[in-house]
Amino acid sequence: MSCSRKLYVIFPAAGSGSRMHSDKNKLLMEVDGIAVIDRTLSAFKKFADEKDIDLYCVLVVSPGKIAEWEEYLDGKDYSSIICAITEGGDTRTKSVGNGVAVLEDYSPDDNDAVFIHDAARCLIDTDSISRCFDAICNDDICVCVSGVKTKNTIKMVKADTDESPLVESTPDRNLLYEVQTPQCFKYGVLTECYFEASAEGYEATDDTALAEHYGYDVRIVEGSYANIKITTPEDIAIAEALLKNMH
Numbered sequence: 001m002s003c004s005r006k007l008y009v010i011f012p013a014a015g016s017g018s019r020m021h022s023d024k025n026k027l028l029m030e031v032d033g034i035a036v037i038d039r040t041l042s043a044f045k046k047f048a049d050e051k052d053i054d055l056y057c058v059l060v061v062s063p064g065k066i067a068e069w070e071e072y073l074d075g076k077d078y079s080s081i082i083c084a085i086t087e088g089g090d091t092r093t094k095s096v097g098n099g100v101a102v103l104e105d106y107s108p109d110d111n112d113a114v115f116i117h118d119a120a121r122c123l124i125d126t127d128s129i130s131r132c133f134d135a136i137c138n139d140d141i142c143v144c145v146s147g148v149k150t151k152n153t154i155k156m157v158k159a160d161t162d163e164s165p166l167v168e169s170t171p172d173r174n175l176l177y178e179v180q181t182p183q184c185f186k187y188g189v190l191t192e193c194y195f196e197a198s199a200e201g202y203e204a205t206d207d208t209a210l211a212e213h214y215g216y217d218v219r220i221v222e223g224s225y226a227n228i229k230i231t232t233p234e235d236i237a238i239a240e241a242l243l244k245n246m247h
């Protein structure tokens with residue numbers, strides 16, 4: 001069954017940016033003159049405008065910072081897409097869980113699409129967003145994640161690593177994907193996964209891993225190698241270099 005032309009997006013933005021080693025919130029750092037958060041939110045606004053989709057976004061920010069963020073977002077040309085700002089938790093899973101709880105106020109249908117997108121992935125392109133939206137809304141997929149084939153050879157090591165970890169195996173590179181965000185769900189599946197996870201205190205490194213844990217099929221939808229997460233200082237320079245190729 002296909003869903004409506006509505007898209008709900010939860011943006012986890014409540015991290016501390018510890019690996020950026022900066023006093024400034026990494027989401028407010030500029031990439032080629034535009035703040036990371038502005039780029040991220042503008043990309044989704046552009047997608048919604050191009051495809052005529054009603055967009056409902058929840059921004060999840062650090063505890064105590066809601067008023068600061070409201071002031072920052074006031075008057076931005078994308079501010080109309082933000083329907084709520086809520087406080088996050090000390091892990092990404094908890095932050096997303098708080099965002100999921102807020103969505104209930106907007107009464108989504110079980111088949112509506114909900115994306116979780118790292119605020120720090122500011123080079124997200126409208127084609128990647130669109131492929132994910134089509135997967136959830138037109139292809140009857142319940143859960144999917146944007147991803148790219150890994151370019152590197154990856155070694156699996158024994159769990160008890162020391163200074164020179166012992167290699168256990170070399171997985172076939174053709175079967176390895178690096179996943180990104182958006183991580184995408186039908187609303188009914190998302191709420192079930194987060195409800196179960198919070199009941200049993202289960203934490204996962206990414207959102208679709210929760211769905212795997214509860215037995216759902218998770219599909220990978222073609223993402224973009226440029227959809228990097230701004231994590232360490234050199235990522236700003238990498239993002240600026242990538243942008244030069246994107247226009």
Ligand code: CTP
Pocket residue numbers: 011012013014015016017018019020060088089090091092095096118119120121229230231
């Ligand atoms: N995030 C969140 N709540 C947390 C941790 C992370 O909402 N408790 C968000 C971040 O704000 C970011 C996204 O999840 O947009 C991806 O996380 P990451 O890149 O790891 O950001 P930080 O956790 O802020 O950075 P670091 O791990 O270096 O401290």
Ligand code: MG
Pocket residue numbers: 015
């Ligand atoms: Mg983190």
